[in-house]
Amino acid sequence: MSRNTALAAMLTLPLVVAACGTPQERCISQNTSEYRTVSRLLAEVEGNLARGYAWEERQVVRDYLTQCRSYRYDWDGRAIYGYEPCWRDYVDIERYRVPIDPAAEQRKRDNLAARQAVLAERAASAVQACRAAFPEEQG
Incomplete structure (x- = not known):
């Protein structure tokens, strides 16, 4: 597979994945992506602090x-x-x-935790709005 073909496949993969799922799931996924990214980064920083080094x-x-x-x-x-x-x-x-520099990692952790707290409220309201806009049948 050539480099351009691989790049095109990588760029279209999110579009294919986004087309999967119910409208409610797509809405929730789109509106909580930043929260999930910040949570992943926070977990990585906390792991670095626990280990004493980064990978x-x-x-x-x-x-x-x-x-x-x-x-x-x-x-x-x-x-x-x-x-x-x-x-x-x-x-x-x-x-x-x-x-790693433990002091810098702790500052990073504190900033990410504060950002996650703000985004958690937004994500919760977005999930409620998506569930109201796209109700799914319970079966």
Whole structure:
């Protein structure tokens, strides 16, 4: 898959996912996305503080030995197909520890917790509005 095809697939995936679900679920999902993002970030910061370090990821190119299709010609000029060992590259994701500044992480946690409290009220009212606008049958 080419890079442009992969990028196009990644950009259209949220549209496909957004088309799934009931109208009520889509409404709730759209109106609570910021709250969910802040909650995820808060959980990450609290995990960093509990561990004493953060996790980062980087891409590393590695290679592995595999079998590649090859051909050669015999004395009569006919191609003979076969396999021979060859090296191939692949991209691996590597996680590593990163030191944190505990004071900065605590300030970040406090700011995210305050933002989450504000967004929680908005999210709760949005959920109620979505349920009122798109009632679902209980079955």
